[in-house]
Amino acid sequence: MHDPLSFHDKVVLVTGGGKGVGRGISRRFLECGAHVVICGRQAPERLPARAGREALFLPCDVRDVEQLERLMGSILERFGRLDVLVNNAGGAPYADAASASPRFSESIIRLNLLAPLNLCQLANRVMQAQPEGGSIINICSVSATRPSPGTAPYGAAKAGLLNLTRSLAVEWAPKVRVNAVTAGLILTKQAGLHYGDDHAVAQVAATIPLGRLAEPDDIGDTCLYLASPLARYVSGADLAVHGGGERPAFLDAANAH
Numbered sequence: 001m002h003d004p005l006s007f008h009d010k011v012v013l014v015t016g017g018g019k020g021v022g023r024g025i026s027r028r029f030l031e032c033g034a035h036v037v038i039c040g041r042q043a044p045e046r047l048p049a050r051a052g053r054e055a056l057f058l059p060c061d062v063r064d065v066e067q068l069e070r071l072m073g074s075i076l077e078r079f080g081r082l083d084v085l086v087n088n089a090g091g092a093p094y095a096d097a098a099s100a101s102p103r104f105s106e107s108i109i110r111l112n113l114l115a116p117l118n119l120c121q122l123a124n125r126v127m128q129a130q131p132e133g134g135s136i137i138n139i140c141s142v143s144a145t146r147p148s149p150g151t152a153p154y155g156a157a158k159a160g161l162l163n164l165t166r167s168l169a170v171e172w173a174p175k176v177r178v179n180a181v182t183a184g185l186i187l188t189k190q191a192g193l194h195y196g197d198d199h200a201v202a203q204v205a206a207t208i209p210l211g212r213l214a215e216p217d218d219i220g221d222t223c224l225y226l227a228s229p230l231a232r233y234v235s236g237a238d239l240a241v242h243g244g245g246e247r248p249a250f251l252d253a254a255n256a257h
Helices: 020-031 065-079 102-128 152-171 191-195 198-206 216-227 249-255
Strands: 011-015 035-040 056-059 084-087 134-141 176-183 238-241
Touching: 011 020, 011 065, 011 102, 020 035, 020 084, 020 216, 035 065, 056 065, 065 102, 084 102, 084 216, 102 134, 102 152, 102 176, 134 152, 134 216, 152 176, 152 238, 176 216, 216 238
Parallel strands: 011 035, 011 084, 035 056, 084 134, 134 176, 176 238
Antiparallel strands: none
């Protein structure tokens, strides 16, 4: 019986796949037999590896269209195809919206919205020419659908990426499926920068219905599903992976009296 989660001989590109969430996504596809390509401005100290397989690193600043074109050319030259694109690269440092410079805001939107759009276009051209088409997964964030104080341009860009996902799913069907993963709070090496020390992280985790922050592999498993034949009729979807979301603040306020 064919394993629907087997990606043997499939080619998967994960942007920002060398660390954090991207590393977890890369490892899960490696476990399932895929040829995994990761990209970033600098190579990680250790390449993602699982089940005796190792990812291929190609240098690329995803904000640069010419570098994206070279990246896609290198993938086609080496493998001759691209089956799955995971637009994972992104993020933003804390900045007060009242004082952030226009240049700063533009850079955040370029990284989190325009770069995925440009790479989606390049991937689509390849996938449309393949008999089996392809799958594109955009990693979004709960910041797209709730206030994002301190990272307002990031939240706005992710909201744009969510709408972009739905539009591309309509335009590029039926050969290419396009979906989004709305990720919640995730436990990575960078978590301390956002939430504080271990005690603070534990307090944050306690606010999540499932009682913990997501692990990178949790996002990776979701990507496996969306890229697999199990999701053959899923396109234009926004799959929330946030442990149940956030408990409404008014409930705690009401119980305090």
